[in-house]
Amino acid sequence: MSTQETSSGRERGPARWVAGLMLAMALAVGGWFLLAPSAKAPDVTFPSIDGRQVQQADLQGKVVLVNFWATSCVTCVKKMPMIVDSFQKYQGQGFDVVAVAMQYDPANYVLNFAETRKLPFTVALDPVGDIAKAFGDVTLTPTSFLVGRDGRIIKRYLGDVDQRVYFADIEKALAS
Numbered sequence: 001m002s003t004q005e006t007s008s009g010r011e012r013g014p015a016r017w018v019a020g021l022m023l024a025m026a027l028a029v030g031g032w033f034l035l036a037p038s039a040k041a042p043d044v045t046f047p048s049i050d051g052r053q054v055q056q057a058d059l060q061g062k063v064v065l066v067n068f069w070a071t072s073c074v075t076c077v078k079k080m081p082m083i084v085d086s087f088q089k090y091q092g093q094g095f096d097v098v099a100v101a102m103q104y105d106p107a108n109y110v111l112n113f114a115e116t117r118k119l120p121f122t123v124a125l126d127p128v129g130d131i132a133k134a135f136g137d138v139t140l141t142p143t144s145f146l147v148g149r150d151g152r153i154i155k156r157y158l159g160d161v162d163q164r165v166y167f168a169d170i171e172k173a174l175a176s
Helices: 004-036 074-093 107-116 130-134 161-175
Strands: 045-047 053-055 061-067 095-101 122-123 143-147 153-158
Touching: 004 107, 045 122, 061 074, 061 161, 074 095, 074 161, 095 107, 107 122, 143 161
Parallel strands: 061 095, 095 122
Antiparallel strands: 045 053, 061 143, 143 153
């Protein structure tokens, strides 16, 4: 065996050990998040475009999708019909939706979008970003949270989501 092979073998040993340790730590942290109890949804007020003040407490006992979106977000606009479909399909079983327009989205754009697309659920404005901050400082759209009947966040969705997974998540939450 040459000196180069021995040296090379020794260099890989510590690198493998460090990589293994990092993988073990990542799995431990990931496992903790999977097993840790879900966080309670923040106690916020959703100022709707129709003038209502919807309290988080008003939604207690329902499965709720809190969807952060913007009229300028292509994926948000593409995803909205799926959210409308889910609301119409499951509202009779205790499902509700609150679509929170991001702070930078002009109120007149949000109102026009909601009216022209006849959004059947609560559309809220977040004029200073307090709601987005309360939900973990949401900055990317779309970001959605599925909240269980007990007020705990069941799942967080970022970006586009597979419709089958989304509907299955709602059905599972409604069944529990």
